[in-house]
Amino acid sequence: ETPKPPAAAAVCGGGGSDPVPAGASPWWAPQPPAPHTLRDMAGVAGGGGGGGGGNDFQWCFSQVKGAIDEDVAEADIISTVEFNYSGDLLATGDKGGRVVIFQREQENKSRPHSRGEYNVYSTFQSHEPEFDYLKSLEIEEKINKIRWLPQQNAAHFLLSTNDKTIKLWKISERDKRAEGYNLKDEDGRLRDPFRITALRVPILKPMDLMVEASPRRIFANAHTYHINSISVNSDHETYLSADDLRINLWHLEITDRSFNIVDIKPANMEELTEVITAAEFHPHHCNVFVYSSSKGTIRLCDMRSSALCDRHSKFFEEPEDPSSRSFFSEIISSISDVKFSHSGRYMMTRDYLSVKVWDLNMENRPVETYQVHEYLRSKLCSLYENDCIFDKFECCWNGSDSAIMTGSYNNFFRLFDRNTRRDITLEASRESSKPRAILKPRKVCTGGKRKKDEISVDSLDFNKKILHTAWHPTDNIIAVAATNNLYIFQDKIN
Amino acid sequence: MEAQKEAQRIMTLSVWKMYNSRLQRGGLRLHRSLQLSLVMRSAREVYLSAKPEEEELGPQPCLGEDAAGRAAACPGPQAPEERAAPADRGNAPGAGDPEPMETQDGSGDSARAPAAPAGRRPARGVSLPPPGKASRKRRSSSLDKPGAAEAGLVPTKKARLEAEEEEGERQPQGQDGPFPSLAKVLQTRFSGMLRGGPPKGPEPTPGCRPGDGVLSILVRAVVAF
Numbered sequence: 001e002t003p004k005p006p007a008a009a010a011v012c013g014g015g016g017s018d019p020v021p022a023g024a025s026p027w028w029a030p031q032p033p034a035p036h037t038l039r040d041m042a043g044v045a046g047g048g049g050g051g052g053g054g055n056d057f058q059w060c061f062s063q064v065k066g067a068i069d070e071d072v073a074e075a076d077i078i079s080t081v082e083f084n085y086s087g088d089l090l091a092t093g094d095k096g097g098r099v100v101i102f103q104r105e106q107e108n109k110s111r112p113h114s115r116g117e118y119n120v121y122s123t124f125q126s127h128e129p130e131f132d133y134l135k136s137l138e139i140e141e142k143i144n145k146i147r148w149l150p151q152q153n154a155a156h157f158l159l160s161t162n163d164k165t166i167k168l169w170k171i172s173e174r175d176k177r178a179e180g181y182n183l184k185d186e187d188g189r190l191r192d193p194f195r196i197t198a199l200r201v202p203i204l205k206p207m208d209l210m211v212e213a214s215p216r217r218i219f220a221n222a223h224t225y226h227i228n229s230i231s232v233n234s235d236h237e238t239y240l241s242a243d244d245l246r247i248n249l250w251h252l253e254i255t256d257r258s259f260n261i262v263d264i265k266p267a268n269m270e271e272l273t274e275v276i277t278a279a280e281f282h283p284h285h286c287n288v289f290v291y292s293s294s295k296g297t298i299r300l301c302d303m304r305s306s307a308l309c310d311r312h313s314k315f316f317e318e319p320e321d322p323s324s325r326s327f328f329s330e331i332i333s334s335i336s337d338v339k340f341s342h343s344g345r346y347m348m349t350r351d352y353l354s355v356k357v358w359d360l361n362m363e364n365r366p367v368e369t370y371q372v373h374e375y376l377r378s379k380l381c382s383l384y385e386n387d388c389i390f391d392k393f394e395c396c397w398n399g400s401d402s403a404i405m406t407g408s409y410n411n412f413f414r415l416f417d418r419n420t421r422r423d424i425t426l427e428a429s430r431e432s433s434k435p436r437a438i439l440k441p442r443k444v445c446t447g448g449k450r451k452k453d454e455i456s457v458d459s460l461d462f463n464k465k466i467l468h469t470a471w472h473p474t475d476n477i478i479a480v481a482a483t484n485n486l487y488i489f490q491d492k493i494n
Numbered sequence: 495m496e497a498q499k500e501a502q503r504i505m506t507l508s509v510w511k512m513y514n515s516r517l518q519r520g521g522l523r524l525h526r527s528l529q530l531s532l533v534m535r536s537a538r539e540v541y542l543s544a545k546p547e548e549e550e551l552g553p554q555p556c557l558g559e560d561a562a563g564r565a566a567a568c569p570g571p572q573a574p575e576e577r578a579a580p581a582d583r584g585n586a587p588g589a590g591d592p593e594p595m596e597t598q599d600g601s602g603d604s605a606r607a608p609a610a611p612a613g614r615r616p617a618r619g620v621s622l623p624p625p626g627k628a629s630r631k632r633r634s635s636s637l638d639k640p641g642a643a644e645a646g647l648v649p650t651k652k653a654r655l656e657a658e659e660e661e662g663e664r665q666p667q668g669q670d671g672p673f674p675s676l677a678k679v680l681q682t683r684f685s686g687m688l689r690g691g692p693p694k695g696p697e698p699t700p701g702c703r704p705g706d707g708v709l710s711i712l713v714r715a716v717v718a719f
Contacts, residue, residue: 137521163520225524244524275525294525327504327536331529381500384533385507390526 057476058492059415059426059439063117065102066485068430078481080468084148084156087472090118090479091158092486093143097127099160099213101171102486116477118488122171124213127162139164145230147239149252157216159239163226166241168217168252177207222248222258229279235286242279242291249303261309262291262301277392278338285344288313292349296320296333300360316358318365328380328389336392341401342473348404350395353377355406357418370416370423373408375446375457388462399474407466410455411482412442428466428480428487439489501541508534 067076075096082091090102103121130139140163149157155172180202184190225243232239240261241248247262262279266272274295282288287303299312320329332352340347341357346367349356353374356366372393376383383389388409395406407413408425416423425442432439445454468481476491508530515526 135521138519140520142520226520272524272528275528277525294528327501327533327540330532330536334525334529381504384504387511390529 059424059478059489060492061433061435061437061439062477062488062490064428064430064433064485064487065100065118065120072484076484078468078484078486079142080144080146081470081479081481081486082146082148082158083470083472083479084158085150085473087474087477089121089148089156090470090488091146091148092479092481093126093146093160094484095140095142097125097129097141097143097162099124099126099143099146099158099169101156116490122211122213124169126160126167126169126215127165130164132164144227147230147232149232150236152236159230159232161227161230161241164220164223166219166227166230166250167215168219169213170216171211171213174210174212175206175208176204178202179205217252217255219250219255219258222250225275228277231280231289233281233286234284238286240279240281240289242276244275247276247279247289247291247309259307261303261307263308263310277335280338280340280347283340283342283344290338290340290347292335292338294334295330296335296351298335298338298347298349298358314360314363316363316366318356324377326380328384331389332380337394339395339397341397342399343401346401348395348397350393350406352389352391352393355395355404355416357404368418370404370414372406372414373444375444376409379457383462386462388465391465391467393465393467394469396469396471398471398476403471405469405471405478407469407480409462409465410460411464411466412444413466413469413480426489428482428485428489433487436492438492495544498541498544501537501544504537505534505541508537 066078073096075094075098077095078092079095080091080093083089084091088104090104092100092102094100099122100120101122102118105117105119107116126143127141129141131137132139142162143160144163145159145161147159149159149168151157155170158169158171160167160169179186180200182191182196182199182202183193219241223241223243223246225245227241227243229242230239237253238249238251241250241258242262245263245265246260248258249261250258262276264274264276274293274297277292277294279289279291282290288300289303290298290300292298296317298316300314300316301309302313303309305311305313320333335349335351337350338347345360347358347360349358349366350372353376354372355370357368357370358366380389393407395404397404402419403415403417405413405415411428412425413428414423414425425444426439427442440453443451443454444460445451445456450456464482466480466482470479472478478489480487480489512527512530512534515522515530
């Protein structure tokens with residue numbers, strides 16, 4: 001049972017508020033990104049990006065995947081969601097080590113309603129629980145991250161990782177089968193060679209589509225600590241994997257070797273003050289990557305400068321606001337996710353209460369800060385008690401970088417339009433799951449009189465958390481993981 | 495007083511979480527452990543600064559030279575003034591007995607390597623020499639390796655009280671990882687408490703002020719961070 005936070009003084013803010021200016025400088029004002037620059041770079045087709053984000057669209061329920069059961073098996077809890085580069089495939093990983101891939105249906109005149117629907121394409125067990133005998137530790141099979149490789153031929157490739165091992169999976173289709181072998185029957189039984197009187201050439205016959213997943217590479221034994229991120233490089237040949245203290249660079253073809261490019265382990269572990277929480281390659285510059293820390297800082301590194309990138313090229317940190325210090329200030333400043341914009345000019349970080357957009361050219365503060373659920377600031381103690389304060393939320397950009405999305409509690413998720421500065425809170429719930437039903441904006445009441453349709457902070461269900469969300473690379477389709485269910489929402493215009 | 499109570503509550507909670515984090519699948523998570531220790535440290539600082547004038551510490555062996563090595567301060571017996579000054583930490587000049595090793599300084603103490611396992615403490619009534627830098631170094635260099643106790647590098651003679659608690663169940667899974675000794679210390683220290691709720695029975699140390707018995711144990715459990 002979830003302990004409810006004590007009724008504390010109301011914290012105003014939360015949904016619907018303007019982004020808070022970063023830092024204490026009075027002269028600073030959040031500058032919206034130059035719209036023309038982003039649109040030029042984005043080149044979005046279809047219903048994407050051109051207009052605003054959250055409020056200009058009408059988000060409609062499209063589909064929900066997963067069991068309706070109240071009793072959720074822990075293995076079914078979704079732990080990662082990722083669209084591929086074209087958006088035709090949507091992969092999810094769960095705590096049980098399973099990967100499920102959905103494919104978008106092609107437009108079909110005979111079934112117009114199914115256009116754009118995602119249906120199961122492939123399911124496979126990526127990781128199994130393992131046991132580290134040397135340390136007497138169990139290694140969880142939970143899939144921490146999935147990253148797709150850009151498609152180069154008919155097959156699809158993705159990387160999936162648990163705490164210790166990364167695997168490259170090939171997903172391929174087979175829709176033909178060879179028939180007419182000489183040495184074996186149609187059912188596969190070997191024929192007696194003496195019985196063969198004539199030779200025939202096997203021919204290919206169509207068969208029901210079969211999608212096979214096979215592990216092509218296994219990248220193991222390179223991480224002492226728990227892997228939190230993987231990121232495919234723009235050169236499509238290498239990728240990085242990051243654990244709490246180290247980042248390794250791999251070549252996709254080579255499994256028995258990796259290069260260590262960041263190592264922040266102190267000689268004396270007693271001096272440890274921060275860990276790596278996320279890492280990502282720059283989308284265009286194959287020598288640049290960033291990593292975030294538990295202290296709320298981001299370091300940008302250039303692999304050309306040295307083999308071991310312990311010295312950053314850029315260091316992003318926002319000065320702390322001393323007035324908001326509490327027992328928990330340090331831990332809520334820990335960054336749980338970092339994502340480059342598609343343009344490569346910005347990056348976004350998620351900490352416990354907010355999302356920040358940084359301009360790579362400015363290190364001393366973010367250019368935009370969005371409060372996700374500021375009303376929780378007064379509840380931090382309760383959230384510490386029920387462990388929610390340790391939840392790691394992810395964030396994502398839309399295709400044109402004009403909007404960002406992140407999750408919250410009570411199955412709420414938030415979308416922010418960077419141009420109009422408007423934001424919207426939506427809910428992923430079975431109640432609002434009628435096909436093409438428009439989602440109603442939700443509002444959390446932070447104090448005073450609760451209006452109709454508002455929900456009070458104390459009524460929020462902290463067991464229903466949305467940690468993982470993904471936005472289609474070009475269209476306005478979003479995938480939201482709510483515990484064991486995957487919700488897909490589309491913009492009505494689509 | 496409120497702040498102090500709150501800080502104490504948070505410290506207790508943190509220790510509980512540290513203990514439980516050993517039991518979860520996948521082993522001790524470095525990030526989580528670090529975060530818990532940061533909260534623990536903040537709470538301790540508030541607790542110490544909020545505590546009104548304390549009597550000078552008496553003879554405080556207090557199971558104090560704890561395994562922890564760097565264990566957090568036992569706030570009760572020691573004067574807050576001494577604790578407050580980072581320079582004094584660990585030196586406890588007036589005491590002659592350095593109460594559980596103070597954390598070294600603000601910046602460095604948030605995450606600690608495994609310190610000595612629960613074997614290392616002097617017999618009751620004996621004070622350790624003030625932990626100068628040299629002894630700290632030695633301790634850490636030899637004792638931050640897992641299995642130091644088994645290797646015979648640390649004394650395994652345990653104080654009398656501990657023997658009672660040792661009969662607790664062994665931990666279900668030998669969770670080690672980066673903080674191997676934390677497991678041992680928490681196991682021995684808290685098996686009784688965690689099994690049966692708040693500690694009852696013999697006071698941990700006659701030397702400590704009775705009211706702070708529980709707290710001193712709890713606080714000393716900030717091992718290895």
